[in-house]
């Protein structure tokens with residue numbers, strides 16, 4: 001589903017050059033549940049961003065469903081991000097001016113569907129994460145765990161093929177973390193959604209099928 | 222804050238547009254007289270009050286006229302008073318008309334005036350010797366005054382009394398905008414006078430005369446000398462109407478220019494502020510923009526969103542501005558705006574508002590364009606990265 005071939009990522013600033021990823025080769029198969037682990041600064045987020053088309057690789061090739069992204073224009077990339085990917089971030093990245101429902105609807109705004117249909121899908125997604133009672137709230141009125149569940153609802157509302165989660169439980173206590181992980185596991189099991197999750201937590205990682213370990217931008221396992 | 226700035230910018234642009242449009246329209250409406258090859262002599266002789274001096278003044282004026290008529294270069298000579306073409310002075314006259322006071326401009330002129338100035342008559346005739354026989358003062362109305370006094374009915378031959386004098390309408394003209402291209406037409410009428418009338422002779426101190434095409438400055442000097450020899454201790458000044466016209470236009474343009482520069486400076490400041498605010502807003506909203514990109518917005522959709530938000534702001538300001546702008550005609554503040562006492566027609570206001578609104582949208586679009594491009598160019602990972 002996603003194939004990375006000889007991926008390098010170099011961050012250049014005026015003073016320093018950081019090799020964030022070096023020669024990454026991997027295959028993410030349909031229906032897989034992967035965990036990405038590694039020390040801070042080892043390039044986990046960078047890897048996820050490149051997989052999810054949020055960042056360009058400096059070198060190497062990325063294929064999504066057998067198609068290289070190299071020749072895709074912005075419109076095509078945006079469409080792919082919209083249809084194929086769902087993101088969950090450590091810091092939720094909800095828009096504070098929008099209600100829970102509006103936040104969840106956001107990806108659907110960039111599709112041609114009616115507002116009634118949008119509403120219906122967003123409510124269904126909130127149902128799945130157990131937040132049907134909070135649709136009119138604003139993000140600032142929610143706990144961290146609730147925010148992350150809204151973010152997951154937003155990630156799944158468009159029925160993506162793959163969910164990329166960057167430390168989704170990084171800001172949560174263990175009870176909350178378990179809830180979030182269970183939601184992800186259920187998604188993987190019931191909806192066959194492919195999931196790639198960055199985590200520092202070995203316990204969480206153990207619940208996945210496969211663990212990819214990074215060190216200084218290189219894959220070590 | 223920004224809303225109020227856009228709001229005031231709209232009002233300024235509305236004012237500029239209204240003034241520009243009404244000026245242009247006025248410039249294009251007929252003046253009612255011709256200024257080509259027409260010169261003007263202004264004579265002043267100090268104040269002489271007794272009868273003897275009065276006839277002396279008349280005598281001098283007659284001799285001045287004869288001297289001018291004797292010149293090959295001069296085709297015709299007429300007389301007017303201080304509110305001559307391209308003068309900024311006005312003579313107002315309040316008459317009793319059907320039990321009400323009716324105010325209008327009054328132009329005291331002689332029998333030759335219309336011929337010299339090329340004023341076409343709509344109906345009736347100009348003043349002439351045949352009026353000598355009557356004790357009733359003949360007058361010629363302009364279109365606006367005729368309309369006000371008689372409506373659609375004919376004014377010719379109408380006799381009316383105002384004060385001690387009796388007047389008779391002998392003719393009607395269309396326009397006579399003697400104050401120049403940029404001045405609004407006003408109600409007004411010509412009243413017959415002559416340089417030999419004993420009392421009125423003191424008033425007719427301005428001669429207008431048509432010269433042959435191609436007559437040059439040398440003649441102006443010669444003529445001044447020749448006339449000075451006749452009116453020894455008088456002060457005589459000759460000018461061409463063409464010069465007076467161009468200085469009228471120059472002066473008006475300068476006024477508009479100054480106003481335009483002030484308005485332009487204001488708008489420039491608002492544009493700068495708008496640009497800055499939008500720029501700032503985009504930097505503050507990097508995370509949101511990054512997120513929208515991440516969930517599938519393409520660059521075009523992001524820039525349309527930023528542009529759209531700016532235009533919504535502009536619309537709010539314009540709606541508020543229009544609400545205020547429509548008060549202008551109601552409160553008759555329009556005369557202050559355009560410097561005339563007659564109201565500007567409603568269509569010009571609507572045009573002015575439309576122009577103001579279009580310019581605001583243009584301004585906001587231009588100011589929002591670069592920030593919106595900037596937002597569209599944000600890299601999703603980068604934008605989400607920084608807090």
Ligand SMILES: Nc1ncnc2c1ncn2[C@@H]1O[C@H](COP(=O)(O)OP(=O)(O)OP(=O)(O)O)[C@@H](O)[C@H]1O
Nearest residue numbers: 011012018020039040041042043044045046047606
């Ligand atoms: N925008 C950027 N500009 C410059 N360097 C960057 C940028 N983003 C990441 N880096 C560098 O790239 C390397 C990898 O960063 P990355 O965020 O992928 O690490 P990580 O494994 O996600 O770390 P953490 O566990 O702390 O989130 C780091 O050395 C980081 O400093």
Ligand SMILES: [Mg+2]
Nearest residue numbers: 044045046166
């Ligand atoms: Mg990270």
